[in-house]
Amino acid sequence: MEINILNENDYLETLRLSEYAFQYHVPEEKIPSRLEKLKSHKLLGIREGNVLAAKLHIIPLAVHMNGDEWEMGGIAGVATFPEYRRSGYVKSLLTEALSQMRQDGQIVSLLAPFDYAFYRKFGWEILSDVKRVTIEKINLQFLSPQPGSIKRFAKASHHEEIEEIYRKYCKNYMGLLVRDTDWWIEHVYDEQSHAAVYYNSSKEARGYILYSIKDRKMEVQEIVVLDQEARVGLWNLICQHDSMVDCVTVNLSVHDPFTYFLSQPKLKTEVLPYFMCRIIKAKECLERFPFDRNAEPVFLHLEDPFAAWNNGSYLIGKGEVKEFKAKQGSQCVNPPKRGIRLTINELSAILFGYKRPVELYDLGLIKGAKQEVDQFETMIPKLKSAFYDFF
Template sequence: MVGTGQGGSAMIVRNPTEGEVERAIEVASIAFPNVTREQWVESFSMIAEVFGRRFILVVEDEGVIVSTLVCQPRPVYIFGSPVPHASTGAVATVPEARCRGCAGAMMAECVRLLRAEEVWLSSLWPFSYAYYRKFGWEIGAETRCYSAPGKVFSELGDAGKTRPAVEADLAQVKAIYDDWAKGFNCLTQRNDVWWERVIPIRLLAEPNLIVHETGGRIDGYAAYKTDRESKSVHVQEIVFFDAAHRRDMLAFLGKAEPEGTVSFDAPLDDLFLQEMPNPRLANATLSSSFQFRVTDPPRAMEALGVDETVSGRVSFAISDPVFEEGWRFGIEVDYGAVTLTKPDPKRTLEMDVTTFARLYSGYLTAFDAWELGKLEVGGGALDALLTACDVFSPLTPYRSALEPG
């Protein structure tokens, strides 16, 4: 894409050549000095090798590459079924080229790129919710964060049922994750390449993965980082099917750092405080999480898994800052099977694409969006609103800290 920067200069958004990937790495290193160059080399090299350079974008301004971003395509689970998705991240611009519209042009092109690649969803970890909202990304979930002194967690369960993982455990860890991920919206359907090249777990480098066992069988795990200076442990992902198993793993980590702090994130509907004998001993906060984008609403609806008891018709009129013509389409649901139809003005829900993203992720129901004034019901057809409530997934949206973006 060719555009014009704020200073009137020619600005081109494109994929880098093989030789220009090094400059893209340099741009990211300059923009994010808190991340080592070696990490950027590993990240960009992996994306170019595994996904292809077409999932790296750069901005050339006055003949110099000044901005870059990367996408990592892999489906996410929505209501237990995979939907094409890509994380978007490393959105970087060198200081001297900022405030010229480079990153904005790149974000808009990113949406067009993903749609052209038949990737209907995207997630990112934002530095500013307001900034990415301008290009159609919206908050996709809220996350709970719990923290307490290690000695508090050490008394919550049986640490003896948890041990450091070994490489032979990874096959069971992968299977456990997949079963767990299907119970939420927006977690990645991870394949072997994803585990080996994308997820920052190095089993043999340091003990940053523990597993929980019952009767000799692994039934939970936790991936974590330790800050030796502050004696703090942050759990990046903790997977379990029995609440007692999470308490056992937290007890293990608490015993490892009894004088430090242990913290972990959890989905919005998590009930951890109700498990604690004295919940005042833990800090609990609620915060906005990742941002979410639907790049092609009609195709995303075709890909959506719907409960097989649901039938009905509803139409959508969606405005979009990238696709100025917007989206107008209808769907008919027949016992969970979704078919695209022509829009019906009498059964139309009107909204912008950021509201649609919240509906799709499961963060907001159609009825709540209507009550908040984020959605209008054309023709007064409230039954279409109720159909939309049934169509979108009721599962809680969540992405752990191990998810890229």
């Protein structure tokens, strides 16, 4: 089979495949704007004769990684017509996408899976969990009044201060999307969204919620705060809607202490995995990761069946990363007998802060001497992964 990089002549056919596969319809008047957005994507496709049988989108983006920004390829729109499924087309597209992202300088990749087990086979791993809390009207109980004030915004009145709150918040997390103003307008807000910003007594913007209200239900899509004063102030704003709503749902990072500080913390709470992540260029990721580089060196023996350039051994410690590439596709040059053996899935989970080495060792997912795993554990700072967006 031949994989092609699609161009503008293929855009309408690409859209039609998406409509069929994902069961939606784009009104005729909106088609030009949808096709225009595809210009920022790299589109890979496989044809059967004159028919576009399968396709995949790579969106050039970036993610916040503990104060740094890493280039990221967002995988989206993976689709095949039913008559061409189970022909290995998606496997081929994903394999080619890894090479294309490497070539384009994207060192990690994210995607929203239709099936976690399917994408795990290709090296993507869970990035973060999302916590969804449902609060009945009876539990909308005010806390102590805060000294600050609230100002509301919408898509048409979006303010840069909201972006600044988000940027500051991202410094403490791994994986949150780097958002420019266009992304906020086009992908974060919808037509029903409101943004409420909390300002302290010094008029500093310290937190926001992004929410919508419909059919007496309030849904808080994001709550992003920089301190407890803003958290309480925004909670009290939610409570101010008690005459308008019968219940409130709040979507949160699992690391957010929300509910703990409420008068009634016993609330219906669902925790589910959300996006998936994958390392594309292992050596560069290891070089940029904030290891404690003064720790004693540790050997990592990495296996990546779908990105062979990552296979090999890496010595981490003493302020550097040394790579020992595989020889003839199997044995490393002067392979060390000691070290930790893991796949790209486990390394992705560790570097994004979703799992710790000791956890994965206890699950039998990484191999090596317990002493070396403990040593690797001490090299990794305490990290928190999170992700709010969708693409």
